[in-house]
Amino acid sequence: MATEMDRRAMRTDQWRARLGHAFGGLRADYVDGHLDVSADCLDGKISSVRLGRATAFHVSGSPQVVRRTQRSIITAEDDPFKISILRAGRAVVRQGDVEVVLKPGQLALYDTGRPYDLRLEGAWSCAVMTLPRHALGLPKASLTRAMSHPWETHHAPGSVLAYLLVSSLTAQRDVDADVTAAAAHLGEASLELLASIVSEGSTIGSDDTLRARVGAYVRAHLTDLDLSHNSVAAAHTMSPRSLHRLFHDEPQSVMEMARSLRLEAIRTALADPLQRGRSTMAIANRLGYADAAHFNRAFRARFGTTPGAYRRSALGQ
Known part of the structure; x- marks a missing residue:
């Protein structure tokens, strides 16, 4: 007992x-x-x-x-x-x-x-x-x-x-x-x-503040198919080289950040029941992926599974 x-x-x-x-x-x-x-x-x-x-x-x-x-x-x-x-x-x-x-x-x-x-x-x-x-x-x-x-x-x-x-x-x-x-x-x-x-909480006028603004700009323009290192630099009235230097010591470059955020956004959309009627590639196309093979490799490298397998699991299929 x-x-x-x-x-x-x-x-x-x-x-x-x-x-x-x-x-x-x-x-x-x-x-x-x-x-x-x-x-x-x-x-x-x-x-x-x-x-x-x-x-x-x-x-x-x-x-x-x-x-x-x-x-x-x-x-x-x-x-x-x-x-x-x-x-x-x-x-x-x-x-x-x-x-x-x-x-x-x-x-x-x-x-x-x-x-x-x-x-x-x-x-x-x-x-x-x-x-x-x-x-x-x-x-x-x-x-x-x-x-x-x-x-x-x-x-x-x-x-x-x-x-x-x-x-x-x-x-x-x-x-x-x-x-x-x-x-x-x-x-x-x-x-x-x-x-x-x-x-x-960033110090006004610091490089951190500028990096935060760039990050916010990237998040707001993930569906912009022309989003690029040069376009982000131009939007912040700086040269591409200056933008590169700004993110030199960060874990991700500007475009690596964009790719990561786009893949996260795609994963969220794939798990959304209201988007069940949209094909996987239609969702990926909207976020900058035109080639299915390239998209599948990128998604699997990031999340360890294929887009289709993830979607079936997330939607309970």
């Missing part, structure tokens, strides 16, 4: 398994190595909803520290960026030599491709969103700076982002929903809001 200690250990193991499955091997441990006096074990709740390229979660639980280790990074299928909006309790994010303390109503952005600790205190709850690494199309320096401090969500656009995440989770609590057209559009709106929040 199971003892109370056995039941507590089982609840802890079950929570660790749910958390690790939801967040790519994230590990829950006791705060400072000891069980908090306000809890009898490690425990929590998770609900989630797919929002196109992003996924939103509501997470709550007992006091604990969750850790992303180098081992879990290596074994995980993906390493997206993550935002957490604290709704109750207190949280401390530590990544590298940066520590961000969160109070209710504040947001933190961090990189799941690097080890981090997230200390969660009191009766805590968070709205969390994971997003593809290049979805924001923002400069590396802007993202690094954005991860160095908390962001308020008491005023726009942060308040709108918080409302979208919380309302999407409230509508489909405890449901791992399939992608729907409305959810995909909600996800894109959330990504645009987050990009706006981070962009506004």
Whole structure:
């Protein structure tokens, strides 16, 4: 017969398994190595909803520290960026030599491709969103700076982002929903809001601000078939060489960013039930891919599957 200690250990193991499955091997441990006096074990709740390229979660639980280790990074299928909006309790994010303390109503952005600790205190709850690494199309320096401090969500656009995440989770609590057209559009709106929040934090007149403007221009012109390095440079009254220098130390060049964003947009469209009647190549053509063989190679290299296989899976066919 199971003892109370056995039941507590089982609840802890079950929570660790749910958390690790939801967040790519994230590990829950006791705060400072000891069980908090306000809890009898490690425990929590998770609900989630797919929002196109992003996924939103509501997470709550007992006091604990969750850790992303180098081992879990290596074994995980993906390493997206993550935002957490604290709704109750207190949280401390530590990544590298940066520590961000969160109070209710504040947001933190961090990189799941690097080890981090997230200390969660009191009766805590968070709205969390994971997003593809290049979805924001923002400069590396802007993202690094954005991860160095908390962001308020008491005023726009942060308040709108918080409302979208919380309302999407409230509508489909405890449901791992399939992608729907409305959810995909909600996800894109959330990504645009987050990009706006981070962009506004850039120093006016800096190269980071110019890179952020270029990224926003590219996102707005993905369906422009004449989009090119030269056209982007001309739109910002600079020479192609100057634009190249501006992005020289970034993870992606301007056109690599455009290709990545176009493939993400195509993947979102392929999973949209309202676009079921459009052929895969009609969707790809609109976003700059004229050759089917080239498109199929690019999609498979980016997502590890063919466009057709992904669409059948996303639409439940």
